[in-house]
Structures are given as structure tokens and as C-alpha cells.
Amino acid sequence: MAGPTIYDVATAAGVATSTVSRAFTNPGRVSATTRDRVLAVAAELGYRPNPHARALLSGRHHTVAMVVSDITNPHYFELIRGAEMRARISEYTLLLVNAEESPRVEWEQIQRLSPAVDGFVLAASRLPDENLRQVAAQRPVVLMSRELPGLASVVLDHGEGCRQVVAHLASLGHRELLYLAGPRNSWMAGTRWTVLRSAAEQAGMTVRRSGPFTPKVAQGGAAADAAVNDGATAIVAHNDLLAIGVMQRLAQRGIRVPEEVSVVGFDDIFAADVCTPRLTTLGGAHVDVGRAAVELLLTAGSRPPDDAPRITLPTQLVLRDSTGQRQ
Amino acid sequence: MAGPTIYDVATAAGVATSTVSRAFTNPGRVSATTRDRVLAVAAELGYRPNPHARALLSGRHHTVAMVVSDITNPHYFELIRGAEMRARISEYTLLLVNAEESPRVEWEQIQRLSPAVDGFVLAASRLPDENLRQVAAQRPVVLMSRELPGLASVVLDHGEGCRQVVAHLASLGHRELLYLAGPRNSWMAGTRWTVLRSAAEQAGMTVRRSGPFTPKVAQGGAAADAAVNDGATAIVAHNDLLAIGVMQRLAQRGIRVPEEVSVVGFDDIFAADVCTPRLTTLGGAHVDVGRAAVELLLTAGSRPPDDAPRITLPTQLVLRDSTGQRQ
DNA sequence: AACAAGATGGCAACCCCTTGCCGTCGGTTG
DNA sequence: CAACCGACGGCAAGGGGTTGCCATCTTGTT
Numbered sequence: 001m002a003g004p005t006i007y008d009v010a011t012a013a014g015v016a017t018s019t020v021s022r023a024f025t026n027p028g029r030v031s032a033t034t035r036d037r038v039l040a041v042a043a044e045l046g047y048r049p050n051p052h053a054r055a056l057l058s059g060r061h062h063t064v065a066m067v068v069s070d071i072t073n074p075h076y077f078e079l080i081r082g083a084e085m086r087a088r089i090s091e092y093t094l095l096l097v098n099a100e101e102s103p104r105v106e107w108e109q110i111q112r113l114s115p116a117v118d119g120f121v122l123a124a125s126r127l128p129d130e131n132l133r134q135v136a137a138q139r140p141v142v143l144m145s146r147e148l149p150g151l152a153s154v155v156l157d158h159g160e161g162c163r164q165v166v167a168h169l170a171s172l173g174h175r176e177l178l179y180l181a182g183p184r185n186s187w188m189a190g191t192r193w194t195v196l197r198s199a200a201e202q203a204g205m206t207v208r209r210s211g212p213f214t215p216k217v218a219q220g221g222a223a224a225d226a227a228v229n230d231g232a233t234a235i236v237a238h239n240d241l242l243a244i245g246v247m248q249r250l251a252q253r254g255i256r257v258p259e260e261v262s263v264v265g266f267d268d269i270f271a272a273d274v275c276t277p278r279l280t281t282l283g284g285a286h287v288d289v290g291r292a293a294v295e296l297l298l299t300a301g302s303r304p305p306d307d308a309p310r311i312t313l314p315t316q317l318v319l320r321d322s323t324g325q326r327q
Numbered sequence: 328m329a330g331p332t333i334y335d336v337a338t339a340a341g342v343a344t345s346t347v348s349r350a351f352t353n354p355g356r357v358s359a360t361t362r363d364r365v366l367a368v369a370a371e372l373g374y375r376p377n378p379h380a381r382a383l384l385s386g387r388h389h390t391v392a393m394v395v396s397d398i399t400n401p402h403y404f405e406l407i408r409g410a411e412m413r414a415r416i417s418e419y420t421l422l423l424v425n426a427e428e429s430p431r432v433e434w435e436q437i438q439r440l441s442p443a444v445d446g447f448v449l450a451a452s453r454l455p456d457e458n459l460r461q462v463a464a465q466r467p468v469v470l471m472s473r474e475l476p477g478l479a480s481v482v483l484d485h486g487e488g489c490r491q492v493v494a495h496l497a498s499l500g501h502r503e504l505l506y507l508a509g510p511r512n513s514w515m516a517g518t519r520w521t522v523l524r525s526a527a528e529q530a531g532m533t534v535r536r537s538g539p540f541t542p543k544v545a546q547g548g549a550a551a552d553a554a555v556n557d558g559a560t561a562i563v564a565h566n567d568l569l570a571i572g573v574m575q576r577l578a579q580r581g582i583r584v585p586e587e588v589s590v591v592g593f594d595d596i597f598a599a600d601v602c603t604p605r606l607t608t609l610g611g612a613h614v615d616v617g618r619a620a621v622e623l624l625l626t627a628g629s630r631p632p633d634d635a636p637r638i639t640l641p642t643q644l645v646l647r648d649s650t651g652q653r654q
Numbered sequence: 655a656a657c658a659a660g661a662t663g664g665c666a667a668c669c670c671c672t673t674g675c676c677g678t679c680g681g682t683t684g
Numbered sequence: 685c686a687a688c689c690g691a692c693g694g695c696a697a698g699g700g701g702t703t704g705c706c707a708t709c710t711t712g713t714t
Contacts, residue, residue, distance in 0.1 A: 003441075003442060003465075005699085005700055005701085006700060006701060006702095007700080015663075015664085016663065016664045016665075017664090017700090017701075017702090018663075018664065018665080018666095018701095018702075018703075019662085019663060019664075020701095021700095021701060021702055021703085022662095022663090022702085022703090025701090025702075026702095026703090029661095029662080029663095030661095030662070030663075031661075031662060031663090034662080034663080048438065048439075048441065048442055049442070049700085049701075050383070050442045050443070050699090050700055050701070051442060051443045052379040052380075052382045052383050052388070052442075052443060052699095052700080052701095053379075053383055053669090053699070053700035053701045053702090054700080054701060054702080055379045055669095055701095056377070056379045056380055056383060056668095056669045056670065056671095056699095056700080056701075056702095057668070057669045057670095057700090057701060057702050057703085058669085058701090058702075059669085061379070071404075071407065071408050071411060072408060074401060074404065074597060077398075077401065077404060080398065080423070081398050081399060081425070084398060084423065084424075084425045085425070088425070091439075093422060093424070093440065093443075094422070094423055094424075095420060095421070095422055095423070096407070096411065096421055096422070096423040097411075097420070097421075098408070098411050098412070098415070111375065112375075112418075113420065114330075114375065115330060115375055115376070115377045115378060115379075116377070116378045116379060138330070244601055248601075270401060270598055271597055271598045271601050271602075274571055274575075274598050274601060274602035274603070275598075275601035275602065275603075276601070276602075276603040332669090332670055332671085333670065333671060333672095334670080334671095342693075342694085343693065343694045343695075344670090344671075344672095344694090345671095345672080345673075345693075345694060345695080345696095346692085346693060346694075347671095348670095348671060348672055348673085349672085349673090349692095349693090352671090352672075352673095353672095353673090356691095356692080356693095357691095357692070357693080358691080358692060358693095361692080361693085376670085376671075377669090377670055377671070379669090379670080379671095380669075380670035380671045380672085380699090381670080381671060381672080382699095383669095383670080383671075383672095383699050383700065383701095384670090384671060384672050384673085384698075384699050385671090385672075385699095386699090
């Protein structure tokens with residue numbers, strides 16, 4: 001079961017364990033001849049260092065944990081991909097954890113993993129600010145799709161993005177906008193609403209909010225009916241899943257998109273491009289968000305602890321077929 | 328940085344480290360009074376056991392690695408979700424690793440992680456049989472979407488599933504079937520072709536194969552053109568992504584689905600239900616595949632090593648709008 | 655030829671926790 | 685009251701590496 005250890009290699013090569021260790025971790029510290037012999041023996045024996053033993057002493061684990069608020073949401077896939085890619089480049093291992101939309105689960109998982117990882121990437125954390133600060137006090141933390149003063153974060157620039165959404169809808173003649181809100185404890189949901197509202201008011205549009213809705217396709221029905229009841233001609237849904245659900249329900253009710261109602265989503269998930277009508281949505285390079293977050297985490301040690309970088313990546317409004325001229 | 332250790336707790340509680348350790352891991356071994364005191368002190372100090380130190384001694388890490396051949400493919404999401412859920416139930420941590428469709432990368436990652444995990448779940452591994460056996464000799468392994476004598480595996484029952492696909496198409500009057508094949512080193516791609524062919528021949532249909540194609544939407548264009556050139560009225564694509572790409576290209580060329588050509592995919596990914604026309608596809612409970620695989624892995628110790636269970640879960644043919652009567 | 659300085663390897667402590675074994679103590683039994 | 689026994693705590697040896705420090709061996713210098 002257990003592979004050969006540093007002791008086996010040392011014996012076989014006729015050196016001390018310290019020499020074997022140094023041959024791997026500090027090659028300059030042993031002569032080329034010895035090193036080659038040790039490495040040869042190690043290779044022959046199939047020796048591989050035990051990361052746990054190494055982590056035990058050094059405190060560095062070469063592992064980062066990514067906590068995702070809901071692994072069900074395809075949107076996170078891109079974040080995960082980006083994070084995984086960046087971690088792999090530095091030969092870090094990515095631990096994936098699902099918080100199931102539960103702050104309690106999220107907290108427990110973080111506490112459990114805390115002694116075993118070098119840091120956390122928290123994607124759309126549902127934790128209260130205070131808890132986030134506690135985590136950050138223990139370990140380096142980078143937030144994704146959430147901001148908190150004092151903590152490093154990577155987010156898409158929703159300020160500009162939402163202004164573009166509003167401009168797009170306003171230019172099509174819409175005067176009233178309804179935002180179908182996401183979960184209450186989602187920072188992103190709050191931000192979208194704040195920014196949409198101010199942008200819309202500046203554009204002279206009326207804005208209202210409905211919700212919160214769990215951002216899943218299945219919830220789209222209820223959300224759509226709320227929208228119909230509201231009477232707005234332009235709907236901005238918390239994310240693409242909800243938007244797709246809304247469109248399905250509208251189709252069911254015989255309400256045409258975009259002729260009668262325009263619908264906009266967020267995230268630009270894969271399905272947005274294949275549904276009917278194809279969904280206009282505010283997307284962005286989510287892979288880059290994942291990448292940047294891990295990047296930040298890996299370089300956390302080289303920054304003064306009170307200097308928490310906040311990276312804002314550009315969004316891009318993807319115009320498709322779910323938005324149109326107001327009738 | 329480092330939290331309090333067992334020594335800190337021992338000192339604070341006025342007992343030996345062994346007592347602290349036992350208070351956590353072997354509660355019956357210390358008196359209730361002592362245990363309570365130790366636990367209280369530990370809680371107060373915020374002590375949490377270091378999993379590495381624990382793993383070092385016990386050899387059990389409470390961690391399983393899931394290696395995914397291509398994390399880009401939404402199909403794997405469900406597998407990942409299922410695996411993550413099952414792991415969490417047993418308080419295991421899931422390590423997610425992407426092999427980027429490269430057998431070399433896959434192999435390296437496995438070797439690197441091998442000393443640090445209790446076992447591997449390999450999803451659609453692209454590794455040659457021989458390498459899989461080597462891995463299995465080191466660590467418990469469970470395959471997903473792949474079978475190999477002697478190794479535990481969880482797959483969807485493509486035998487019956489493909490027969491249903493063929494029966495469905497045959498019943499609609501189709502006499503010729505074209506399979507758009509997946510990657511060459513994908514076991515699933517080989518299996519699908521084998522099973523489809525025999526089922527089709529038995530049903531008196533002509534079967535041909537084209538490809539291999541990388542199973543992504545972007546490759547659908549080339550695949551569609553190959554299909555058009557072939558002239559078959561029924562297309563079975565290696566997976567939903569490819570099928571969606573095919574349909575996009577067909578639409579672009581003015582070929583109507585399902586009136587002129589029927590298209591079937593595999594996996595029943597989320598997008599299959601929202602694309603136009605909605606895609607007929609052979610799905611299954613992929614979450615259960617992920618769940619079962621981890622389950623198998625966690626119970627691997629309690630089985631004789633030469634008894635490798637092979638779990639076959641039922642598929643379900645989901646009829647939607649991309650298949651129709653042959654004209 | 656004598657000596658300083660650098661290169662190299664080994665010793666042993668340490669990282670944090672688990673566990674086999676032993677000693678102590680209070681209580682039971684005859 | 686002695687002999688025994690079980691319950692409970694502590695000691696110390698790992699488990700697999702890393703690393704500060706010291707000893708030895710080269711090599712170069714004058």
C-alpha cells in the first residue's frame with residue numbers, strides 16, 4: 001500500500017535521509033554526482049514524496065480550496081475551470097467544495113478544511129461579512145463575485161455592465177424595467193439591483209423589483225407570472241437559468257419574446273446561446289475570473305496583509321434575440 | 328498562522344496530549360469528566376485537528392480524487408455533483424482534477440496525487456488499459472463511463488439504451504443511420520459504436536460511422552457536413568454538444584430537423600432541453616453515477632481485492648423534437 | 655607546507671497526532 | 685486485609701519529511 005519512503009531511498013543509495021530530501025527540494029545543496037545517484041535510485045524504486053509529511057513541517061500544502069455556493073449552477077463551471085487551470089500551472093491542487101446554498105454548510109466546510117489548505121477561493125459566498133473576515137484572519141481568502149472591504153476579490157464590472165443593459169433596453173423604447181431578484185444573501189443579487197436601479201433612474205426609466213427567487217429554471221414559472229402581473233415590458237432576471245425559466249413560462253402562456261416582452265439574463269451560460277429565443281445576457285470571461293482569483297491567492301504571501309487587491313474584469317453585453325423594440 | 332495544536336490544548340487542560348487525542352478519536356477511552364474538560368478547552372482555544380498529521384499516521388486521508396478527462400464538458404457536471412454529494416456525506420473531501428483530454432496529463436496528475444488520497448474516481452479516462460491497471464495496483468480505483476475487467480466501474484447501460492435509440496428511429500421509418508463518432512481513445516465512443524451497429528443491423532438498418540470528432544459544439548459544423556454528404560436521414564451524435572452543433576449547422580444550411588433529418592444525442596445535458604428543436608437524447612441519472620462511484624470507492628476496503636463490482640445504471644431515452652418520421 | 659574557506663554529507667530535532675504499553679488508583683472479591 | 689482487576693492517564697515511539705548545525709573533506713592561498 002504505502003510506497004517507498006525517503007528511508008528506503010536513502011538506504012538503497014547509501015546516503016542519509018537528509019541527503020535524499022535535499023536532492024529533491026534543494027538540488028544545489030548536494031553534489032551533482034550524489035544527486036544523480038539519489039534521483040536514479042528514487043526513480044527505480046518508484047519513490048514519490050508524501051505531500052502530507054511535507055505539509056506537516058512546512059505548513060504549505062500546495063492546495064487551495066474552492067468553495068462554491070451551489071455546484072448545480074452551470075455558471076460556476078467556468079469559474080471552476082479557470083481556477084483549476086491556474087492552480088495546475090503552479091502545480092497546486094484544487095479542492096472543490098459545494099456549500100449547497102447553505103451558509104452553515106459553507107462555514108463548516110471551511111473550518112474543516114482550514115488546517116489543510118493554503119487558502120480559500122470563495123465563489124459567491126453566502127456567508128455574512130463578519131464570517132468572511134474571520135476566515136480571512138485564519139487563511140488567505142479571495143472572493144469571487146463578491147466584494148468586501150479589506151478582502152481580495154475578483155468580480156465582473158457590473159456597474160458598467162448594468163448601465164449597458166439599461167441603455168440597450170432604453171434604446172429599444174422600454175420605459176419600465178422589472179428586476180427578478182436572486183437569493184437574499186447573494187451579494188451579487190444586491191449589487192445588480194442597486195446598480196440597475198441607479199442606472200435605470202438616470203435613464204429616466206421606472207424600475208421595480210420582484211423576488212427573491214431561487215435562480216433555477218424551475219423558479220422561472222413563478223418569476224414569469226410575477227412579471228406578467230407587474231406589466232413591465234422589460235425583464236432583467238438575476239441569472240440565465242431564471243431567465244430561461246421565465247421565457248419557457250411566457251411561451252407557455254402565449255406571450256411572445258421579444259415582441260411583447262424583452263428578457264435579459266446574467267452570466268452568459270452555454271444554454272443562453274441555444275435556447276429559443278436566444279437569450280440576451282450580460283456575460284464576461286468567467287474563466288478569467290477563476291484564473292485571476294487563484295492567481296491572487298497564490299501571490300497572497302508576497303503582499304502586505306492589509307493590501308487586498310480588488311480585480312474588476314469587464315463584462316460584455318451579448319445581444320441575442322430575447323430583447324427587442326417595445327411595441 | 329498555525330492554529331493551536333494538541334499540545335496547547337493539553338497544557339491548557341492540564342492533561343497529556345494522548346488524552347486530548349483520545350478525547351476526540353476514542354471518547355470511550357477517557358472518563359466523561361476529563362473528556363468534557365478537554366473538549367471545552369479545545370473549543371475555547373479554537374483547536375482543530377490537523378488532517379495531515381492524522382493522515383500521516385493512519386494512512387487514511389479522507390480524501391478522494393476525481394479525475395475528469397475534460398472539465399469543459401457540461402456532462403461531467405452531473406458526475407461531479409453526484410460524487411461531491413456522496414463524498415460529503417461520509418465527510419470525505421473531493422479533489423477535482425482536470426486531465427484536459429490528455430492521457431499524459433492524466434497520468435502525471437494521478438501519480439502526483441497518489442500518496443495523498445484514498446482512491447481515485449476516473450471519469451471517462453483516456454488512459455490505456457495497462458496504465459489503469461497500474462493505478463489500480465497502487466490505489467483503489469473506480470471508473471466512470473468506462474469498463475475494464477478487474478476494475479470497479481459505474482456506467483450507464485448503453486446496450487439497452489442504444490437498442491432503444493435504434494428502435495425509436497426504426498419505428499419512425501429510418502433505414503439508414505449515421506454515427507458521428509467521438510474521440511478515438513474514448514471507451515464510451517467505441518462502445519456506443521459497437522452497440523449501435525449491432526442493434527441497427529439486427530433491426531435491418533444500414534449503419535455507417537463518421538469521425539472521430541472532438542465532441543464540442545464547434546465541431547458540429549464539420550460533423551453536420553459529413554452527415555449531409557453521407558445522405559443518412561438519421562444521425563446519432565457522440566454526445567449532446569456535438570448534436571447541438573450539428574443542428575446549428577443544419578439550420579444554417581436550411582435543412583430542417585426533424586422533417587428532413589433526425590438527430591439524437593447522448594447525455595441529456597441541460598442545454599438539450601432548451602435548444603431548438605429540443606434534442607432527443609439518451610440520458611440517465613448521471614448524478615447517481617457520480618454518487619455510486621464514490622460509494623464504491625469508499626467501500627473498497629471491505630471487499631476482497633479481486634472482486635471488482637461493475638455497476639450498470641439504466642439509461643433513459645428522452646424523446647423530444649429532434650427526431651421524427653422519415654419523409 | 656600550513657591554513658582558511660567553501661562544499662558536502664550526516665545527525666538529530668521537529669512538525670502534529672496516534673497508539674501500544676505501562677503505572678497508578680480506587681474498588682471488588684474472598 | 686491481601687490479592688486482583690478494570691478504568692484511566694501518561695510516556696514515548698513512530699509516521700515521512702525538512703532543516704539548523706556540526707564534522708569532514710576538498711580546494712585554493714600564501
